Amino acid sequence: MSQNLNHAEHFAGKHVLITGGLGFIGSNLARPLVAAGAQVTIVDSLIPQYGGNLFNVDGIQDCVRVNIADVRDPHSMAYLVQEQDYLFNLAGQTSHLDSMANPHADLEINCRAQLSILEACQKHNPNVKIVFASTRQIYGKPDYLPVDEAHPLRPVDVNGINKMAGERYHILYNNVYGIRATALRLTNTYGPRMRIRDARQTFLGLWIRLIAQGRPFEVWDGQQLRDFTFVDDTVDAMLAAAMNERANGRVFNLGGERAITLKELADLLIQANGGEGRYEIRSFPPNRKPIDIGDYYADYTSISEALGWQPRVHLREGLELTLKFFRQHLEKYL
């Protein structure tokens, strides 16, 4: 599954902590680490609506330690970071809309908890290597395409602002205290175990749920360009960032094989579903306009050059794998 053949060797016997580890990306990351023989501890708060799901560790539940805790709790985190070789720091509030409705909760999780985690590492485990899941949202509306890491950061929602701060804390603690950290700016990630209950995290989850249920889905506008990373590719990037000292203190975009309009994506999803499914084009809701960023796709040259990463799973194939998973396990994700 994984492009880096030396994962297994590298992570065997290592102690690895994954915050947000019952979520979509965290649980997909846990699997190759368990397979490699790592001692994996998952921290998750299982806050309803945030994406944590115990079924996500189905099949590996006896090979990981699941610790239910909230990353906002500095005491739990101070204990949990100790003696870890790697920390994959994926816990976060990721909903644009929730961040606007409740900006303080977003701040607590995406800023204050991140500071607590970094302070805990500085005090109790300065040798840990951290990989932080950042997001393309921090760019805001692109000035140019594709967007590289030098693009200005002008987030258009509270979530983007707080994630930007969270990312910078990691780089700061790398630079000032030598706590090795890499930030990956994820674009739209999709795949098995993603959150599909609603569009709180991504519209694509909702599309997948509806098509799997044989129901029509809505495409807003349809002409916007986006890029998509299959979760196995995202996981590969995280493992590569963890393994490579060259990644320390760096920030890297992830990206997709190509930019695609949402209408093309909808058509591709229907093809991946054996030709079954239908959608309706709707105009973009006026109340979403202020946080609409137009087209976005990433330039991922930087991580390609530094770590040899590139997306491997084609969109059609990734969508097929995703639909196959959800057809099998739909009721666990509703």
Place this chain on the structure above:
Amino acid sequence: MSQNLNHAEHFAGKHVLITGGLGFIGSNLARPLVAAGAQVTIVDSLIPQYGGNLFNVDGIQDCVRVNIADVRDPHSMAYLVQEQDYLFNLAGQTSHLDSMANPHADLEINCRAQLSILEACQKHNPNVKIVFASTRQIYGKPDYLPVDEAHPLRPVDVNGINKMAGERYHILYNNVYGIRATALRLTNTYGPRMRIRDARQTFLGLWIRLIAQGRPFEVWDGQQLRDFTFVDDTVDAMLAAAMNERANGRVFNLGGERAITLKELADLLIQANGGEGRYEIRSFPPNRKPIDIGDYYADYTSISEALGWQPRVHLREGLELTLKFFRQHLEKYL
């Protein structure tokens, strides 16, 4: 004193709230507003070491309402923002070193309190116009000089990261909720009523104290370039930003008449002190290297074009005015 002759007319009878109003810049801002006939309310927590000083409103204390409160207290702020026409939002933790020693306190003041203030405005006074005091610290180490507003933001301390988030919240609430806000990225501001007890906020304050006391001061390295704004010019920029609808949603650098090395500045300070005074050049302390940003000076073309602002007070003259003030009132600032 003020370059905009229409201040008086504009602010007469207006309700104005100044957070951090007992501090250096806030108290200098209160004076022309009081003179213009504005109803000025000052909010300040008088946290020791933060720069608030009741002597700063000496002479206008009967013409302003001083409300001791902490901007972190959402209930006080929700009450205080009501029925204000203008909010000059200057409360903040500004020390690099304190932000590293206690990052959570910095987060509370520079992020959480800012969100609370903006939420209070959105709920209770969406027609208020806000001017936010941002800082050049959010740029970090410059890629190029002079630094314009398009320069990437890569703050090198927790304070810079949190101020960056605080600035973005203001622009976001302008863009999404129509709460008019302007952010000014201040460079080194100096003048009467600045904090001189130690170098917690700026080395220049400590220099001024020592020279006023007839003691030698230390210049680190001496070759670094910086720019300096006299506080009356800073106040003019704030008033202009408040008055101009063109400033809404904008971010502007302030700057100085020219860039100057710290050694030149030290020599100029001695000249401004009638030739009295001496300093020693010391090498830059190794433990400060990670947060050293090298040379910095701002391009302030943007605010010049939009609002007609430019620094008017020459450095020599500003230093003379500052020394004169502190010779007279030194004991109030020790």
